[in-house]
């Protein structure tokens with residue numbers, strides 16, 4: 001039997017979000033219905049609401065979530081009712097070129113849920129944000145989007161790994177391959193940059209230089225593991241990073257802003273043969289001009305990081321275990337917990353830079 005639940009809908013471009021009744025169908029083959037316990041508020045939800053990602057309104061927002069599997073459809077064996085899971089954006093196919101090369105985060109043929117959730121009032125089909133739609137009491141996903149983790153962790157902490165925090169930690173430990181003793185610079189210390197700092201500490205980086213234009217952010221960055229901070233309104237961050245690394249530049253520079261000037265800073269702040277990891281997402285019109293001799297001559301590598309190059313089945317349980325052991329403080333990313341009807345206010349707070357993460361608890 002299809003069920004009716006409450007969910008946060010973005011009805012149209014730039015319109016305020018509102019709570020509506022959502023019809024969640026029974027899971028079909030390969031699908032699961034998950035009772036959501038917590039879902040973080042991410043910039044991407046705001047971008048959906050603003051029409052910056054797609055025109056497929058109305059959206060069911062929310063994609064950084066954890067909860068308990070309620071029911072599964074035919075052929076689902078990896079998860080079952082009662083399992084505590086973190087949701088991820090994409091159920092990968094396992095057979096395309098990207099999957100076969102061991103890089104499923106670039107999978108060409110993802111299999112998210114085939115059935116649609118709908119609005120109870122009009123019967124309109126909903127587009128779930130990032131294929132999830134978890135600002136709702138329950139949601140329908142593909143079983144491959146569910147990863148079981150230790151249920152001893154709180155849902156509000158677990159859900160964080162579904163997006164921003166995983167993107168940041170993964171940028172350091174997966175894409176950047178930060179190693180013991182490395183020097184790391186992180187440009188932009190919001191939720192993603194701070195997670196990159198926490199990931200760098202986890203990986204054993206000796207020096208972690210945090211760069212931001214806001215002193216409040218730099219203070220939080222220190223609590224996450226930054227050993228040095230640079231306010232790039234006050235001093236040139238490239239010079240400062242070089243000064244702090246014996247004149248060389250950092251082994252790994254992680255850009256978590258998404259602007260031309262910070263991409264440029266990241267490019268020049270790395271040591272020769274160092275690695276630049278780009279996590280900040282630019283807008284389509286942004287451009288960066290660089291002397292080709294610098295691109296050629298500086299060696300090393302320039303990488304972009306999608307979803308922290310994470311393998312949910314490998315990384316989610318591992319990071320939750322580290323958190324439960326007290327070796328990775330994921331709870332520090334939760335600034336506040338809120339109710340479903342406070343998402344619009346949370347967007348405003350996020351826009352002002354007041355929070356790392358507001359998390360809806362259900």
Ligand code: APR
Nearest residue numbers: 188189190191192193212213214217256257258279280281
């Ligand atoms: N130089 C340094 N820091 C900057 C600059 C700048 N020119 N401009 C902004 N910042 C800082 C802000 O002060 C803030 O601390 O960058 C940080 C951005 O943080 P958030 O807005 O909280 O964004 P976050 O969720 O961390 O995401 C950062 O990663 O995944 C992407 O789409 C995401 O592009 C975004 C980026």
Ligand code: ZN
Nearest residue numbers: 093096099107
């Ligand atoms: Zn694939």
Ligand code: ZN
Nearest residue numbers: 042044163164
């Ligand atoms: Zn997100």
